[in-house]
Amino acid sequence: MFRSFSAGTGRQILRGAREEKRASLLFKARVFSSFLVVAVLVTACGRGAEPGGGEGTLSSGERVTVDSMGQELEFTAVPQRAVSLDQNTTENMLALGLEEYMVGTAYMNDQILPEYKRAYEKVPVLAERYPSLEALLSVDPDFVYGQIYSFNEKRLATVESYTDKGIAAYVTKGNYVKGRPTMDDVYADFRNLGRIFRVESRAQNLIEQMKERIDQVQKRVGRQSEPVKVLVYDSGKNGLYTAGRSLETELIRLAGGENVFGDLDKDWAQVSWEEVVKRRPEVIVVNDYGKQSADEKIKEILDNSKLKGTPAVQNKRFVVIPLTGAFEGVRNADTVETLAKGFYPEKFEP
Numbered sequence: 001m002f003r004s005f006s007a008g009t010g011r012q013i014l015r016g017a018r019e020e021k022r023a024s025l026l027f028k029a030r031v032f033s034s035f036l037v038v039a040v041l042v043t044a045c046g047r048g049a050e051p052g053g054g055e056g057t058l059s060s061g062e063r064v065t066v067d068s069m070g071q072e073l074e075f076t077a078v079p080q081r082a083v084s085l086d087q088n089t090t091e092n093m094l095a096l097g098l099e100e101y102m103v104g105t106a107y108m109n110d111q112i113l114p115e116y117k118r119a120y121e122k123v124p125v126l127a128e129r130y131p132s133l134e135a136l137l138s139v140d141p142d143f144v145y146g147q148i149y150s151f152n153e154k155r156l157a158t159v160e161s162y163t164d165k166g167i168a169a170y171v172t173k174g175n176y177v178k179g180r181p182t183m184d185d186v187y188a189d190f191r192n193l194g195r196i197f198r199v200e201s202r203a204q205n206l207i208e209q210m211k212e213r214i215d216q217v218q219k220r221v222g223r224q225s226e227p228v229k230v231l232v233y234d235s236g237k238n239g240l241y242t243a244g245r246s247l248e249t250e251l252i253r254l255a256g257g258e259n260v261f262g263d264l265d266k267d268w269a270q271v272s273w274e275e276v277v278k279r280r281p282e283v284i285v286v287n288d289y290g291k292q293s294a295d296e297k298i299k300e301i302l303d304n305s306k307l308k309g310t311p312a313v314q315n316k317r318f319v320v321i322p323l324t325g326a327f328e329g330v331r332n333a334d335t336v337e338t339l340a341k342g343f344y345p346e347k348f349e350p
Contacts, residue, residue, distance in 0.1 A: 001248035015016070033122070037045045050342065065293045066192040068170045069159055071150075072320075078197055079168065083126070083136060084145030085156070087112075093145065094119045095330040096193055096202050103139040106131050107150075109289050110324045113331070128157045143168045143196075147215030147327065148175035170196070174247050174328040181247045183214070186328045200322060211334040214254055221256040228343045230257040234323075236290075236300060239270050248285075248326040253340035257283065273306040283343055284312045289323035319343070 028222050031125055064075045083104040084090040090105045096115040104126040112120045126135050136144075144162055148171050151159050162169035173188050174181030187207045194203025230252050232243040242262025243249055252259045260279035261271060284301060288294040307313045319342030325335035341348045 023037060031135050037039065041153040048066065064195050064198075066170070066196060068173075069176050071159065073164065073168050074111045075168065075196055079143035080133070081139065081141050082145065083139065083141045085130065085144065085150035087324050088147065088327045088331075089145045090120070090123075091116055091324075091331065092193065092329050095206055096190070096197065098193075098197055099145075099201070101197060103141060110322050133157055133272050138317065139164075141167055143170070145170045145172075147172045172328045180245045180250055181328065182250050183210075183332065184328055186210075186247070186332055187274070189328065210330075210333040214336050215284075217255065217337050221340050222319060222347070224256050227253075227256055229256040229260050229282045229299065229311075230343070231260055231279070231284045231310075232287065233284050233297060234268070234287045234295075236304070239272050240276055241270050243267070243270065243323060243326070244269050247328055247332070248287075249337050251326065251332060252285065252339060254336045255343055257339065257343050273304070277310055280311045281310055282315075283319060285339065285342075286318055286320045287323045287326060288320050294320040317342075 008262065030040075031285050042172060042296040056233075062076075064072050066075075069195040078101070080101060081099065082093065082101045082102045082335055083105070084093050084102065086107045092198070093099070093102060094112075097119075099119040099122050105120070106126045107129050108125075126137070126139070128152065136156060150156060151162075151169065151171060153161075159169045159171060170192070173192075177185055187210075187230055190203045190207055194200040231271050232248055232252075233238075233240065234240045242261050242264075242326045244261050244266050246267040249259040249262040250261075251324055260276075260281050261269075284303075286294050286297050288297075298320075301307060301313060301318075302316070304313075312318075319339055321338055322331070325338070
């Protein structure tokens, strides 16, 4: 499917909603326009705009095309009113210095990274969790960016619903690729954001920094003939809710470990305690988020009589990561380093 977007398309649709017949025509029309925007002068890493003033601008007649869940999105202008629907996508936008283009954020389940705090404070928060569709549309967005979990009718709206309203909807690539997502999918998101907002050099610099950090970690860990066996503990009320075919499994692999449930055919799934014991994890990764603290989760694990025979519990080997670090985004290199230090602490001794 092909969709074309230009700055202001979403606002045209909203005005059209007040005149139903006119809106119907607008929904069917392809809007092509060019719009000159002011280049962003400061990036999250403190770098200036590219020489020649190329960043932040689409030349007259220039078109940028990216794929999002099989839809080909074409931009004839840089989006001017972007909304990020969760913490990871918010931090990804801020990491590229795009706060001046953002008119809303939502669903922060952790503290914003310190280096983005000042930029984050400039962006309106639409809701503590997901905003209503009415609240989101009230800021006249022309670009919406989120994880796939954000794009359904129960929470907000489907991708198709946004595009029918003239709003470009970009979905995190790692959420819908076939098989297990990799860091290449994360890098693809940054490249696409760089192209959409004309900040390609910032995106590439960020990618190179993340790659370098992961490479350094892997050099410290070295090749492991028998990777440490890792269990992901997300929650454990009725059996264990754990990571399967998700990016977290790939981050564990990059850190020199092996997710004992990496063979599941779902991103996340419920498994029995008996199956956990059978797979004999040596380290337990605790996803930290929500009202239950990581310390409370660890106590819950230690008090679970069914897990007492596992090597991880016997040796009390736990690694805590923020859940935001397990999802696709700018925190992933930090997560790989944290995991590796927990799996092989001796490799990181001075």
